[in-house]
Amino acid sequence: MGALAHAIVEPWSHGFMQRAMAELVLVGIIGGVLGCWVIFYELSYSAESLAHALFPGLVVAALAGVPLLIGGAVGVLGAAILVATAGRTPEIGHDAAVAVVITGLFGLGVVLALSPASPPGLAGLLFGDLLGVTGSDIKLAATLATAAIIALVLCHRLLLAVGFDRSAARAFGARPLVADLALLTLLAAAILIGVQGLGNLLVLAVIIGPAATARLYASRMTPMMALAAAIAIAGGAAGLYLSYYADTAAGASVAIVLVATYVLALAARQAL
Amino acid sequence: MHDLRDRVIEKEALSDPEGPSRLVSVEGLAATYGGPLVLEGVTFDLRAGERIAVLGANGGGKSTLFRVLLGELTPQEGTVRISGRVGFVPQTERSRLDYPASALDVALMGTLSRIPWWRPLGRRERTFALDALARVGLRELANRRFGELSGGQRQRVLVARALVQDARILLLDEPFTGADQPSSERLELLLDQLAGEGCGILIATHDVDQARSWDKVVCLNRRQIAFGRPDEVLTRDVLERTYGGAIVTIGAADGQATAAILPPHHHHHD
Numbered sequence: 001m002g003a004l005a006h007a008i009v010e011p012w013s014h015g016f017m018q019r020a021m022a023e024l025v026l027v028g029i030i031g032g033v034l035g036c037w038v039i040f041y042e043l044s045y046s047a048e049s050l051a052h053a054l055f056p057g058l059v060v061a062a063l064a065g066v067p068l069l070i071g072g073a074v075g076v077l078g079a080a081i082l083v084a085t086a087g088r089t090p091e092i093g094h095d096a097a098v099a100v101v102i103t104g105l106f107g108l109g110v111v112l113a114l115s116p117a118s119p120p121g122l123a124g125l126l127f128g129d130l131l132g133v134t135g136s137d138i139k140l141a142a143t144l145a146t147a148a149i150i151a152l153v154l155c156h157r158l159l160l161a162v163g164f165d166r167s168a169a170r171a172f173g174a175r176p177l178v179a180d181l182a183l184l185t186l187l188a189a190a191i192l193i194g195v196q197g198l199g200n201l202l203v204l205a206v207i208i209g210p211a212a213t214a215r216l217y218a219s220r221m222t223p224m225m226a227l228a229a230a231i232a233i234a235g236g237a238a239g240l241y242l243s244y245y246a247d248t249a250a251g252a253s254v255a256i257v258l259v260a261t262y263v264l265a266l267a268a269r270q271a272l
Numbered sequence: 273m274h275d276l277r278d279r280v281i282e283k284e285a286l287s288d289p290e291g292p293s294r295l296v297s298v299e300g301l302a303a304t305y306g307g308p309l310v311l312e313g314v315t316f317d318l319r320a321g322e323r324i325a326v327l328g329a330n331g332g333g334k335s336t337l338f339r340v341l342l343g344e345l346t347p348q349e350g351t352v353r354i355s356g357r358v359g360f361v362p363q364t365e366r367s368r369l370d371y372p373a374s375a376l377d378v379a380l381m382g383t384l385s386r387i388p389w390w391r392p393l394g395r396r397e398r399t400f401a402l403d404a405l406a407r408v409g410l411r412e413l414a415n416r417r418f419g420e421l422s423g424g425q426r427q428r429v430l431v432a433r434a435l436v437q438d439a440r441i442l443l444l445d446e447p448f449t450g451a452d453q454p455s456s457e458r459l460e461l462l463l464d465q466l467a468g469e470g471c472g473i474l475i476a477t478h479d480v481d482q483a484r485s486w487d488k489v490v491c492l493n494r495r496q497i498a499f500g501r502p503d504e505v506l507t508r509d510v511l512e513r514t515y516g517g518a519i520v521t522i523g524a525a526d527g528q529a530t531a532a533i534l535p536p537h538h539h540h541h542d
Contacts, residue, residue, distance in 0.1 A: 173385030
């Protein structure tokens, strides 16, 4: 028993594990809550694409000597606005708009990244570096997460109304364009918060996985969000244990645990 | 005959020169989605306390008229004057039943037309929404998930949402489609009450029998065919032109046995 308690407590004696967990708590809260909207707005594919849009933004920032966070923010915000505006053009359609905008941006990023002048270590941003998260990374993430949560509280009524009945929304005073822009902007913020730890290829696991799991068991939006955040945080802790004892990559371990949780929850629900 | 009808209308206007206040006044309306006109020649008034049926087949222009009244479509020609907030009650079949919103959540969505979206709601608005649900007889089901309610109950939640909007003009899109008999009667009673309180109500329907029970009827078939009291307006000729001289169901709606094919001809002698 003493050995088990030790095994449970021991990993957290390391500063890098504490910081990784703090980062995952922040990412888990914002990702879990926002993920519920992403699922009901059927934006999972857009979210994935936004994450990829971050990559060229980071490359440009690295080349220009600007802080990477700003580069990512500009890239992802630009993509969010382009997707939202192009998606509203009937001749293009939402699906194609996302593909066109993201492919264009990603192509630009690849061209720049492959230039001999590009700095080393950019690939790390594709997969993140959870165990290398610094105190100032966490402070920045905490600031962004707080702002995002406040924005989500303010947007709640609008998002609920537009998601419920988009075609009739304008008739009762809800504006779909405002809701879409708010949601995509917040999604961009969540991706920025998560990309440091999980990288832009894995950050989606924290946004989609816990919300998809929570949806199976909650029937009202607020409880669903609370459950999703709890699942994301618990999954983050489990992923870190897995990484610590099995010596696997931290970000990937978290992503695998969250996806496995969804699969198990789905199986359990269907068995009920 | 034509002259007689004109006189009757004149007499009514004279005996009551002011009448109840006009909530909607449409004159010579024509509308298009960019191509040819999909609706033209629409002229009618909706006064406080009136329930008007908007009758027509699918594609006859009912939805187009509603979109104009909701301000979503700018008229190509004519004038539309509206005094009062417009509430829309869409068909409940279109709503998402897996959506995580309660009846109260849906009713509260009506606040968006009065209170900016970013402003948090106070206790007062919740009470207002609960009162609206009480009006439609669903106070006890306020916390039930919208998708778990019956079709008729969902329809009444959407009416409650329009009440939360504080709408004086209600547009209902086929509100009796898919509702069972008790639900339909309950909704009809509710609409009577709301009209009695000074609301103006427009009900889109393709059901002629339904239209007979309202105060007035606007018949649309890409253009306005007729407007007036059902007993005056719903003649065989008008119905033929409203439904394009095709099939009109007579008596109890029971499929082919009671459906008659009316040849397109005129039997009106002026």
